[in-house]
Amino acid sequence: MDLAAPHLGFVLAAYGLSLLVLGGLVLWLRHRSRTLAQAVQQLEAEGAPRRRAIAGAP
Amino acid sequence: MQQFANPRRFLKLIDAVEPWAWAFTVILLAVGLYLSLVVAPQDYQQGETVRIMFVHVPAAWMALLAYLDMALASAVAIIFRHPLADIAAKAAAPIGACFTFLALATGSLWGKPMWGTWWVWDARLTSMFVLFLLYLGYIAIWHAIDDPGRAARIAAIVALVGCINLPIIKFSVDWWNTLHQPASVFRIGGPTLHPAILAPLLVMGAAYLALFVTLHLTAIRAEIMARRLRQMELARADEV
Numbered sequence: 001m002d003l004a005a006p007h008l009g010f011v012l013a014a015y016g017l018s019l020l021v022l023g024g025l026v027l028w029l030r031h032r033s034r035t036l037a038q039a040v041q042q043l044e045a046e047g048a049p050r051r052r053a054i055a056g057a058p
Numbered sequence: 059m060q061q062f063a064n065p066r067r068f069l070k071l072i073d074a075v076e077p078w079a080w081a082f083t084v085i086l087l088a089v090g091l092y093l094s095l096v097v098a099p100q101d102y103q104q105g106e107t108v109r110i111m112f113v114h115v116p117a118a119w120m121a122l123l124a125y126l127d128m129a130l131a132s133a134v135a136i137i138f139r140h141p142l143a144d145i146a147a148k149a150a151a152p153i154g155a156c157f158t159f160l161a162l163a164t165g166s167l168w169g170k171p172m173w174g175t176w177w178v179w180d181a182r183l184t185s186m187f188v189l190f191l192l193y194l195g196y197i198a199i200w201h202a203i204d205d206p207g208r209a210a211r212i213a214a215i216v217a218l219v220g221c222i223n224l225p226i227i228k229f230s231v232d233w234w235n236t237l238h239q240p241a242s243v244f245r246i247g248g249p250t251l252h253p254a255i256l257a258p259l260l261v262m263g264a265a266y267l268a269l270f271v272t273l274h275l276t277a278i279r280a281e282i283m284a285r286r287l288r289q290m291e292l293a294r295a296d297e298v
Contacts, residue, residue: 002105002106005100005106006106007107007171008106010167010171011107015109017163017167018113018160018164021156022156025273029273029276029280032280037283039287040283040286040290044290048291049293049294
């Protein structure tokens with residue numbers, strides 16, 4: 001890549017933006033997945049039932 | 059497919075596949091970026107700006123693929139009532155929206171030096187913008203409706219109706235006179251690109267595809283957990 005080429009700022013901006021958006025998406029999804037899994041584990045450890053009782057069921 | 063209808067079984071599959079999927083994605087991205095930024099030559103007309111194509115075009119492909127995935131999953135949810143189908147559809151939406159945003163933004167960053175403008179209301183650009191709005195609308199429906207069953211049905215109908223935009227995007231450059239160049243990879247008669255440009259583009263396309271699949275698996279896992287958490291909280295509230 002020629003670092004003295006014209007319009008190089010546009011190329012760097014496109015790659016930087018892609019890195020920012022996709023990196024942010026990866027971090028958000030992994031964080032969300034981990035946080036929710038921990039919350040489920042915590043409720044299971046506290047003995048919370050998995051499902052709502054069906055009304056009228058014995 | 060029915061054997062994975064059980065979310066617990068599907069989670070086990072995700073746990074087994076996800077680390078390999080991430081490793082594969084990272085390797086493909088590293089190779090793709092090396093080819094795009096180091097190996098690929100300058101274009102004789104576009105100069106270094108051609109390198110924007112290696113992130114712009116795959117993002118546009120994934121924007122369409124994610125929507126197709128979302129619409130197919132929505133159809134399966136409506137027709138077969140597969141328990142994971144609406145989860146898969148919902149999980150694909152934010153990923154597709156991000157890829158669509160990137161396709162629009164990187165296209166704009168290419169358009170300014172090459173066309174002399176950031177944006178034109180050209181058929182291809184406008185139909186891609188409509189795709190972005192469809193993603194946002196789909197996500198908004200899930201957030202606006204409390205009952206997940208009702209939200210899933212309405213969102214699935216919106217996703218299926220929005221499918222009409224996919225052939226419009228694909229063929230807009232053939233049906234109308236547009237500033238956007240015609241198809242140069244997926245076309246009858248084969249690609250028109252020089253192999254030196256085509257190879258990095260295809261590797262980056264494969265890397266973005268791997269990234270989409272991996273992110274989708276992670277998002278599905280998060281959505282299954284979110285639903286399980288909601289069920290447990292409701293069950294606990296019933297007990298109190």
